[in-house]
Amino acid sequence: MTTPTYTLIGAAGTRAGRALWMLEELGVPYEHLSAKPHEASVTQHYPRGKVPVLLVDGEPITDSTAIIQYLADAHGQFTAPAGTIARARQDMLSHCVLDEFDSVLWTAARHSFMLPAEQRVAGVKESLRWEFNRNQTSLAQRLGDTPFATGDAFTVTDILLAHCLVWARAAKFEINEPYLVSYFERMTQRPAFKRAMAKG
Structure with missing residues (x-):
């Protein structure tokens, strides 16, 4: 091909x-x-x-x-085949990351500097930090001790989750779940991640 x-x-x-x-x-x-x-x-x-x-x-x-x-x-x-239970689990976790991590961080960014000043809600970031912490706990319990988000293999879900954790660090949203702290360190040591971020 x-x-x-x-x-x-x-x-x-x-x-x-x-x-x-x-x-x-x-x-x-x-x-x-x-x-x-x-x-x-x-x-x-x-x-x-x-x-x-x-x-x-x-x-x-x-x-x-x-x-x-x-x-x-x-x-x-880096993906399970379409139409399999493994793919359903992968998609399920990807949507969870988008709903519970990406959307929280995106809302914080919008109310920090993206929206017009008169449309920003003062203090919303504290509520979002509380939500981010709660969502960390839930996801860590859900993943258990798997090396990657969907089990033993690196998938698209890991790119989504690890990127959100990078974003969280930059936005000063604390990563406080021990599993996610170690996961973050493993993912950001991948050579492909380093090469991609070096393009910044």
């Missing part, structure tokens, strides 16, 4: 870092355009101006989760 031509648009310090990480894990050739949200190189493919955008032979795919799942499926790596 001929590998498509990939161009990933978006700075490594955004959710584009997830797609960069997946591309590095796969070891496939790609071009990276380190664009910020709403730049012309983004809006010409996605009028809302959000990153990342992955061009596959010139065809745009948007949303970081859709991109990394597409890449995993296309290359048959």
